[in-house]
Amino acid sequence: MLGYVTLGTNDLARAAKFYDALTAEMGVGRMMEGEQFIAWGAPGGGGIGLTKPFDGKPATVGNGVMVALRAKDTAQVDRIYKLAMSLGAQDEGAPGERMPGFYAAYFRDPDGNKLNAFIMT
16 A cells, blocks of 8 residues: 655764665665665655755654564564664564564654564464
8 A cells, every 4th residue: 555654863874874774684785875865665665764954953753753664574573673773773562573463663764753573364
């Protein structure tokens, strides 16, 4: 249903390092970039973008906003979480089964945006 999601950042270079590593684990890389933004994904598929706000004001985190990253399997959820932690993410919930058939890990990127990696079986 969703085409892509864009999150704000106050430090594009720092955020790029974080998302370059996470998206590489998921088998995709940068597909578009400019001075103010970078987008990762595959043409014709979903993606995630980061941008310095175009209004020039600081990026802030939306309360209740979260981006979910679909993993291939539980092992990839675990790897994404471990990678995110090694890149300075803040833990919001270690990998595990949340309910039958739903395995997920939750974390915040260096700007405080909430993400999860998940697999539904």
